Each structure stands twice: as C-alpha cells, then as structure tokens.
Amino acid sequence: MNVTIVNGTQPSNLAVYPADLAAPPKVSNLNWSSGQQATPNKVDVKLSPTGRIKLRNAFGTVDVIGDVVGYYTRTSLQELSNRVGSLESELDDVVAGMPFSVIDSQDAQVQLSTSLTPVPFASVDVAAPVDGRVVVNWSARVSGSTANQQIQCGAGDSNMTWTRPEKSGGATTGLFTSIGATRGYDVSAGDATTFTLACRVTTGTAYIQQRDINATFAPSP
Numbered sequence: 001m002n003v004t005i006v007n008g009t010q011p012s013n014l015a016v017y018p019a020d021l022a023a024p025p026k027v028s029n030l031n032w033s034s035g036q037q038a039t040p041n042k043v044d045v046k047l048s049p050t051g052r053i054k055l056r057n058a059f060g061t062v063d064v065i066g067d068v069v070g071y072y073t074r075t076s077l078q079e080l081s082n083r084v085g086s087l088e089s090e091l092d093d094v095v096a097g098m099p100f101s102v103i104d105s106q107d108a109q110v111q112l113s114t115s116l117t118p119v120p121f122a123s124v125d126v127a128a129p130v131d132g133r134v135v136v137n138w139s140a141r142v143s144g145s146t147a148n149q150q151i152q153c154g155a156g157d158s159n160m161t162w163t164r165p166e167k168s169g170g171a172t173t174g175l176f177t178s179i180g181a182t183r184g185y186d187v188s189a190g191d192a193t194t195f196t197l198a199c200r201v202t203t204g205t206a207y208i209q210q211r212d213i214n215a216t217f218a219p220s221p
Contacts, residue, residue, distance in 0.1 A: 004040040008032045010060030016045045019052035028058075044072075101216040102126060105198075109209040118154070118185040118198035121211045123193050128187040132219040138197045139180030143207045151206045153179055153199040155213055176209065187217075 005014060013028035030041045045053050055064055092197040112119060126134050138155040187193065197213040199206075 001043045002069055003043045004065040005037045006063040008062040010034050012059040015056045016043045018046045018048045019054045024056040028087045033058050043075035097171050097220045103214045105212045112201050112206045115200050118200045120196045120198045122213045123194050123196040124215045126193045126215050128201045130219045134187055134215050134217050136195050137182045138213040139209045141176040141178050143176045145205045150202045155197045160170045
C-alpha cells in the first residue's frame with residue numbers, strides 16, 4: 001500500500017497490521033509531528049484470513065489515505081516448487097533406468113562327474129527398476145576325459161530354462177576349449193531374477209575353469 005497521513009493533531013505514529021491480530025505491533029509504519037504536511041510511506045502488510053487489515057493511530061486524530069498498489073502471492077513459488085518436484089521425479093526415473101551390469105567370475109578349476117542335471121557354477125541377480133531387457137553373456141573353458149564326450153553348459157533364469165546349450169565334444173584331458181553364448185530376456189519393472197551358469201557331462205568326468213556370467217540391463221526406449 002501507499003499510505004498518506006493528513007491533518008495530524010498531535011505527534012503520533014500509525015500502525016498497519018492484519019485484522020486478526022489481537023493487539024497492534026509495537027513498531028510503526030509512519031511517524032509525524034503536529035501540523036506536519038501530508039506525509040506518505042510505502043507499507044507492506046499481511047492480510048487476515050478474511051482479507052482485512054487494521055490501522056491504529058497512537059495519539060490525537062489524523063486522516064489516512066490508503067492506496068493499494070499491488071500484492072504478493074505464493075502462486076509462482078508453488079508452481080516452481082511443483083516443477084522442481086516433477087523434474088526430480090523424472091531424474092529419479094532416468095537414474096533408476098540407466099543401463100547397468102552385474103558379473104560373477106570364477107577361475108578355480110572344478111571337476112564334474114556324469115550328471116544329466118545341470119550343476120550351477122556362477123550366478124548373478126538382476127532387479128529391474130523399470131521395464132527393460134536383460135542380455136546375459138556367459139563363457140567357460142571345459143576339458144573332457146574321453147573321446148566324443150559331450151560337455152554341455154548354458155545360462156538360464158531362475159527356472160534354469162536353457163536355450164541352445166553349447167557343447168564341447170572330443171576334448172582330451174588337459175586340452176581346454178572355450179565355449180559361450182548370449183541370450184536376451186524381456187523384464188518388467190520390479191522383476192528380480194537370478195541368472196545362472198550351469199554345466200553337465202553326459203559320461204565320464206569333465207573339468208571346467210574360468211566360468212563367467214555377465215547380465216546387462218537396459219531400460220525400454
């Protein structure tokens with residue numbers, strides 16, 4: 001407001017304050033002496049919940065002219081706050097969906113006897129923050145003990161579902177062959193899956209070393 005006092009009869013002061021205050025503040029918005037000419041001052045005052053203000057003259061009488069020249073609102077700040085919150089949420093989603101990889105690697109040589117059931121050797125856990133795809137890469141070095149021996153290795157999900165297991169045949173003891181494969185899985189937000197590298201040998205004894213499994217998650221476009 002622009003507040004102007006006119007015709008003050010005594011030295012006094014004027015307080016402008018929200019109408020819901022029980023008592024006026026102890027500070028003044030305008031001071032004057034007796035017979036002083038019209039004196040203006042800029043006043044910022046908060047409104048009461050019903051949108052009202054009060055004016056209090058301390059001594060004598062005075063005429064007061066008040067012009068409302070503008071107002072302040074929280075609307076712009078609230079809009080800014082909402083936008084910042086929205087951007088932070090979007091950023092969280094972007095960060096949550098960024099590509100990432102998990103790896104399990106084992107180098108110690110192990111012996112595998114005849115087994116039709118795949119024996120797990122390495123595994124990785126993947127929790128999908130958003131919808132996306134997991135690409136699983138695995139590799140191993142295997143060696144057999146007899147001619148035409150079949151050693152099968154593969155990687156699968158929690159149900160150990162294999163697709164196209166790699167085979168090594170005709171290997172001899174001490175001669176290692178590298179095998180490996182890649183498979184992709186579509187996953188939904190919140191899915192938690194264990195991907196496991198496992199091997200089996202149809203007859204005799206096999207040896208396996210350098211088992212590696214790597215799962216890379218990428219969010220859907």
